[in-house]
Every structure is written in structure tokens, then in C-alpha cells.
Amino acid sequence: MILRSVVGKLWLTIILLVSIVLIALSLFLNQQVDKSYNRTHKHNLERLANEVKTKHVNLNQVQEVGRIFDTYMVVVGPNGTVDTSISKPSTPQEAEDVLQLVDMNQVRQGKQFTGTGKINSTGHEIMFVAVPYSLKNGAPGAVVFYQQLNESIEEDIKKWILYSALIAIALTTIFAFFLSSRITQPLIQMKKAAEKIARGDFSARVRVREHERDEIADLTLTFNRMAGQLDDLVNMLSHEKEQLTSILRSMTDGVITLNAKGKVIMTNPPADRLLAIFREPGNLSFKATLPPPLKEFFDTVVKEEKEIVGDITEQGRTWAVVMAPLYARGQLRGAVAVFRDVTEERRLDKMRKDFVANVSHELRTPLAMLQGYSEALIDDIAQSPEEIKEIAQVINEESMRMGRLVRELLDLARMEAGHIQMHLSHLDVTQFIQRVVRKFQALARERGVEVTGEVAENLPIVRWDEDKIEQVLTNLIDNAIRHTPEGGAVTVRAFQSGKHIFLEVEDTGTGIPEEDLPFVFERFYKADKARTRGKGKSGGTGLGLSIVKHLVNAHLGNVTVRSQVGKGTVFSVQLPVEVPEEVEAVKM
Known part of the structure; x- marks a missing residue:
């Protein structure tokens, strides 16, 4: 060597x-x-x-x-x-x-x-x-x-000349090795320092003797300056990289950087979660291939060399994607994609449109009836007192229905804005259930439906907002009676499980289709889309169950539904025995 x-x-x-x-x-x-x-x-x-x-x-x-x-x-x-x-x-x-x-x-x-x-x-x-x-x-x-x-x-003289030459060569060998070692020692030190720098230790330096200021010493000083500048540059790049990584990690938007071949070279956590959705089972590396929706965006960006904006949808979620080309010295070297989960925004936008459409639809029917029957009165179409009374009755019911719709809309708007004022008080669940059941028995008898209450023994005294829980049961029982045919039954139950009280309203009505169950608590959603209101009957507004959900959530509870078409429906409300006082102090 x-x-x-x-x-x-x-x-x-x-x-x-x-x-x-x-x-x-x-x-x-x-x-x-x-x-x-x-x-x-x-x-x-x-x-x-x-x-x-x-x-x-x-x-x-x-x-x-x-x-x-x-x-x-x-x-x-x-x-x-x-x-x-x-x-x-x-x-x-x-x-x-x-x-x-x-x-x-x-x-x-x-x-x-x-x-x-x-x-x-x-x-x-x-x-x-x-x-x-x-x-x-x-x-x-x-x-x-x-x-x-x-x-x-x-011959002796020649031998001495030869011996002198050999001795000179031997001495030259020794002194040459010493001299070459001394000359090359700084070079060896620079080599070792360069190897440390190559391994990532940018603090490596070569010692320079003060009394030796020759060309090698100047080279050593230059090497040390270069190493120092390289160390500063690497530290600056590392600092900028850490800042960029921190920024990317703190972003709620996903960021994906692609090279010219479409391979993923950098992502942040939101992007990792998105790419994990497209990951094939057993494939632990999502960087092997770009997901098909993003691949289409990338191909378009590379081909047209311009920014592309669009949406991708997968597993019920929607992301808004913006992908732009990346250039280096005038050459296309890849692309960067920024995407945001807009599922909730799209859902809210759809809800807003549906809300406007539903409110318009719900108001248009009573308004049309009010206009039609009022014109009948003005045009003296109704001649007998009975006809006049019947028209007035319809006008009264439709106006009451419009008033109820407006009140429920205002209540729901306040609830969705977080303005639910709680008034907690101690309540005997047994007496409370009996009172609510008695309130509906007269209405139920008119429709040929039996309403009964089943309350477990030894239920504790609870701490709820009585008016709001009564509103919850009122909406649920009213819905049950309206959707239960004559001869059917509605049962209201109350029982305890652990630290929670369960209130259930079960009917033997028409039931709710399985595909409609996830949406019954949304505004204006009606499972029975084909039902019509006959004369003298007031249909629902489609807001009751949405109000029920907000009131139950305000009590830190939960409401669920299970149903079978033709057999009936059960709404189950889970409430804590005692709602914390902090809930009462805060406007939800």
C-alpha cells in the first residue's frame, strides 16, 4: 500500500x-x-x-x-x-x-x-x-x-567509489523517507479530514504549525476555510430543511413532490394519509407507483407544463388538488401537488343548497294552499257557512304549520351556531316519563294508536334540562304516532346501564329503509318520501330529528336508531345521569 x-x-x-x-x-x-x-x-x-x-x-x-x-x-x-x-x-x-x-x-x-x-x-x-x-x-x-x-x-579505488555510492543510496533512502513523510504528513491529515467530511463530520480541521508557512501550509489553511464554509452551508441547508419540514408537518394541506418520472420524493403527514388510501394490500411503499387519479394530473402537467386544478374522490371523501410543474435551470424536473380535504366543505355546500331547496319546497306548499283558499273566499266560491269554515280551517292549519316550520328553523339555526342555553335541574325519571306519555295518549287514541310507558325500578334522580329532554321525547313520540298505522303501539322505555340512562321510543309502524338510516338526523330528510298530506292533516317538517340530535349532544349524550321495514323503529337516547355544571355555564 x-x-x-x-x-x-x-x-x-x-x-x-x-x-x-x-x-x-x-x-x-x-x-x-x-x-x-x-x-x-x-x-x-x-x-x-x-x-x-x-x-x-x-x-x-x-x-x-x-x-x-x-x-x-x-x-x-x-x-x-x-x-x-x-x-x-x-x-x-x-x-x-x-x-x-x-x-x-x-x-x-x-x-x-x-x-x-x-x-x-x-x-x-x-x-x-x-x-x-x-x-x-x-x-x-x-x-x-x-x-x-x-x-x-x-580496483580498491573503484571498490571505495562503489561502497561510497551504496552508502549514499542507503542514507538517501532513509533521509528521503523521512523527508517525504514530513512533506506528505499534512496531505495525509487533509485526506483523513476529507474522509470525515465525506462521512458527515463537517467539523474536521487540519492543524497548521505556525512556523511552517509554505505552500502546503497555505493549502491546509485553504482546506480549513473550505471545510468551515462547507460546514456553515450544510448547517444553513439543514436549518432551512428543518424549517421546511416543520412547515410541511404543521400544514393541514397535503403536499407531494414528484420527480420527472412521477415518483414521490417528499410528502408530509396529510399526504401520507391520502396516499395510504390508495396503497394496495401488502404494498408497504406508496412511492413505488403514483395513485391513478394523481397520475392523470401529473401526466397532464408534464404534457402541457401548466398548473392543473381539480377534485379527486375516494372512499366517500373529496380532495381539491392543485398540481404545478417544477423547473430547474429552465428544464422540467417534476411537479408539486397541494391538496386539501374539502369533504366537509362540499357536504356543507350541498346541505346549504338542499336547505334552501327544502325550505322553499316546505313553504311553497302552504303558501300555495293559503293563496288558493284565500282566493276562493275572495271570489265567493264557498257559499255555505260549512264550506267557509272548512276553508278557514285549512288556512289556519297551514299558517300554524308555517309558524311551526319557522320556529323550528330558528331553533335549529341557534343550535347549529352553538347557542343552546342549558337550565339543569334534578329530575325524577319515572314521573317525567309518565307525564310525557299521558300528554300523548289523547292524540294517540284519536289515531287508534296505543302509547305506553315502561320504566325500570330504582332509577336515580338525574340532572338534566327538563324542557329540552321533553322536547326530545315529544319529537320522537310524535314521529312514532304519525308513522304508526291504526291498531299499532308506541312504547316509551327508561332504564339504566352503568352511568347512563337510556330513553327509548319504539313503534310498530312502517319502519325506515336501511339505506335511509344514516341520514335520518339530517335537516329536511324524510324517509317516507312518497307520503302526502291529506286535508286536515299536518305533516312533519323534516327538522325534528335534527333538533333531537343537537339537544342530546348538548347533554353530552348520543342518539341512535334501528329499524326494519314493516316491523317498526326504535330510537334510543343515551344520557349521563348527571350532566356536568360546566355545560350549563357555557352557551353551547
């Missing part, structure tokens, strides 16, 4: 450069040693030869002195033979071997001949110089001076 690091590469580079330089220097020095060594021998021999040639010194003395310095002499006579009287070679054969190396023709012509060669008899390498020389009798001759080349000294 070290060879792949900066330290190893720098270390090897220095070693290679120094090694190449030292090897080249060693080769050069070896070559110079050879040249210098040979040049020294040659200079000494030539100097000695010139002295003998020019000054005619005593050869015997020269021979004796030369031996001290390992210099030998061979004297050649006119006929080219060795003069043994003066020459003192190591051996006679050596003198012959030396002469074989000399070009005597050049010497006889008065020229100096210098060279090197190998003596065959001994195998020694020699350097020689031959010069012309006049013998004692004046005869021309020659003198050859030679020296053996001492290779051991030359």
Missing part, C-alpha cells in the same frame, strides 16, 4: 533520482581513475625517458633507482638485441616479451614510442616508453622503460 501512496511515490522518486546520479557519477569516476592512473604512469615514464635521452645519464644508476619505483629498463643494441650488460629485466623472457610490444622502426627513426600491453610470460599488464639512445661506442640503440600496472590499487 505504501508504494501506492504519495509518501511511497515521492520516496521512490528521490531514491531513483539519487541512484541514477550516483551510478553515473561512479562510472565517471571509475573512468577518470583509469585515465588518471595511466596518465600518471605515462608521464613518469616519458619524463624518465626524456632525461635519459637528452642528458645521457648513467643507465646503471637509472636502473638501480628505477627498481625502487618498480620501473624496469631494457637496452637494445644496433642489431636489435638486448644488451644484457645494462638491462636488468625481471627475466630474460620478459625482456623479449617487452620488445615484441615496441615498434623499433619508429624508435630508430628518432621517434618516441609509448604504449601498453600484456607480457605473455607473466601475464602482467605494463606501460612502456621507448626512446633512441646512443651507446658508449656511439652506436645507435634504444632504451625501453616499462612499469607493471598495479590493478589492485585501481
